Amino acid sequence: xxxxxxxxxxxLSPEMLYDEVRDLLGRHGLKxxxxxxxxxxxxxxxxxxxxxxxIATADNTACGNVHIVGxxxxxxxxxxxxxxxTVSAESIDGxxxxxxxxxxxYEVRW
Numbered sequence: 001x002x003x004x005x006x007x008x009x010x011x012l013s014p015e016m017l018y019d020e021v022r023d024l025l026g027r028h029g030l031k032x033x034x035x036x037x038x039x040x041x042x043x044x045x046x047x048x049x050x051x052x053x054x055i056a057t058a059d060n061t062a063c064g065n066v067h068i069v070g071x072x073x074x075x076x077x078x079x080x081x082x083x084x085x086t087v088s089a090e091s092i093d094g095x096x097x098x099x100x101x102x103x104x105x106y107e108v109r110w
Contacts, residue, residue: 002064003092005080005099009106014049014070017078017103021066022053024098028091029058030082032066046072055082063087075108 009017015037022032035053042048048070055064063086070076080099082092100107 002081002083003087005078005096007078007080007099007103008108008110009076009078009103010108011074012076012103012106013074014051014068014076017070017076018051018053018066018068020102021068021078021080021099024095024102025055027098028095030055030063030087030091030095031058032056033060033062042072044072048072057086061086 018035018037025031033054033056035051038050040048040050049068050070051066051068053066054062055066057063064080064082066078066080068076068078082095084092
């Protein structure tokens with residue numbers, strides 16, 4: 001079963017969000033195994049970014065993924081999926097706590 005975190009951030013670039021999540025994953029023994037960064041143009045001339053990355057444990061076992069989409073207006077949305085069978089509940093809770101602490105000031109609360 002997968003644990004999912006879904007977040008929306010204001011005034012935060014998708015690149016910074018990706019870098020912060022990547023570093024926080026590392027603090028909990030996880031790493032980005034493979035990623036794709038794509039940039040799209042929009043009619044206004046601005047660009048939107050999209051990052052899709054696979055997450056693995058230190059022994060290279062696939063355990064989840066992260067998707068980040070940035071808008072031309074400066075918002076970023078993220079979904080983070082982690083497999084509970086592979087990643088400990090302590091690591092998942094610690095990661096969520098770290099993400100909330102580091103990025104909570106940017107988060108849009110619905």
